Amino acid sequence: xxxxxxxxxxxxxxxxxxxxxxxxxxxxxxxxxxxxxxxxxxxxxxxxxxxxxxxxxxxxxxxxxxxxxxxxxxxxxxxxxxxxxxxxxxxxxxxxxxxxxxxxxxxxxxxx
Amino acid sequence: xxxxxxxxxxxxxxxxxxxxxxxxxxxxxxxxxxxxxxxxxxxxxxxxxxxxxxxxxxxxxxxxxxxxxxxxxxxxxxxxxxxxxxxxxxxxxxxxxxxxxxxxxxxxxxx
Numbered sequence: 001x002x003x004x005x006x007x008x009x010x011x012x013x014x015x016x017x018x019x020x021x022x023x024x025x026x027x028x029x030x031x032x033x034x035x036x037x038x039x040x041x042x043x044x045x046x047x048x049x050x051x052x053x054x055x056x057x058x059x060x061x062x063x064x065x066x067x068x069x070x071x072x073x074x075x076x077x078x079x080x081x082x083x084x085x086x087x088x089x090x091x092x093x094x095x096x097x098x099x100x101x102x103x104x105x106x107x108x109x110x111x112x
Numbered sequence: 113x114x115x116x117x118x119x120x121x122x123x124x125x126x127x128x129x130x131x132x133x134x135x136x137x138x139x140x141x142x143x144x145x146x147x148x149x150x151x152x153x154x155x156x157x158x159x160x161x162x163x164x165x166x167x168x169x170x171x172x173x174x175x176x177x178x179x180x181x182x183x184x185x186x187x188x189x190x191x192x193x194x195x196x197x198x199x200x201x202x203x204x205x206x207x208x209x210x211x212x213x214x215x216x217x218x219x220x221x222x223x
Contacts, residue, residue, distance in 0.1 A: 004155070033210070042201065042215040043156070056210045090155050099144045099205055103155035 002027065004093050004104035012110045018079040021107045025072050025093030031055075032074040033101065034066060037088040049074055050096065078109075086111045124220045131189040133217045135202035138183060142204040147176055147187045150216070151198045159187070159200075189219075197221045 005024045013019050025032050033056075034046040045058035049068035066076040072093075078085055088108050094101040125131045137145075143164040148156035160171045162178050162185075169176050175188040185202050199216040 035213075043203075043211075043213040045210045045212070048210060058210065097208075099146070099208065100158065100161060101146065101211065102158055103148070105153075105155045 004091055004102055006089075006091050006104040006107050008107060009105065010108045010110075012112065013081050014112050015081055015083060017081050018077060019081060019109060020075055020077045021089055021091075021109075023074045023076075023091030023093075023104060025074070025091075026102060028095065029093035029102075030072050030096050031094045032068055032072065033092045033094075034074070034076050035090045035092065036060070037090055037106070038086075043090065046076065081111045083111050085109065121215070122218045122220070124222055125192050127192060127194060127221050127223050129192055131187075131192045131196065131219060131221075133187045133189075133200045133219065135185040135187075135214055136183060137185065137202075137204050137212075139204070139206065140180070140183060141206050143207065144205040145176070145178065145185055146203045146205075146211070147174075147185075148201045148203065149196075149198045150201065156201060192219075192221050194221045194223055 007022045031050045033048040035043040037043050046060055047066050048056040052068045063079045068074045088106045090103050090106045092101045092103045146161045147159045149159050150156045160174050160176050162169045162176045173190045177186045197220050199218050201213050201216045203211040203213045205211050
């Protein structure tokens, strides 16, 4: 079974631009969560989607948004990029009703 | 406040020795914990999990211990190998909601 996939793997943007990242969960997994990982900060939860609805949201500004499609694929968008948004963005999926969560390889976003 | 923290940011062990990585959590309501391994350039890889109704769980070369009295979690790796070098994270979950992660411990295995 294929794992979680994320595209693109690397991205360079300039301040003020916006970016969209994509995540395809493991087949059958309907829950998708997004995390931001920066040096020294660990993984910080952005939001979780289940059946196209946002179920949980972390403490991030409104510039960070996401959505989920009927095939469970998810996208996250960051508008008006800031230098501090440079990070590894990770997506994780899990089965409905299960705790076990599996991560993708991440998208490395660099904002210049 | 809520926190999931790690006692040591770095750990070096000799190849073949056992490794112990520790994690403290502050919310006694947490009912599920996962240990992840993250190698450079990769996403976190699920290692082992444990529910709050258990004290110990064993996998292949790994054991997780949960002490709810002191809110402490540990990951033991037996016969540590060079391929075990990575950053290890613990994560806690309450009621199936969001996971909270620690900042990670970097394990270096010395050949």
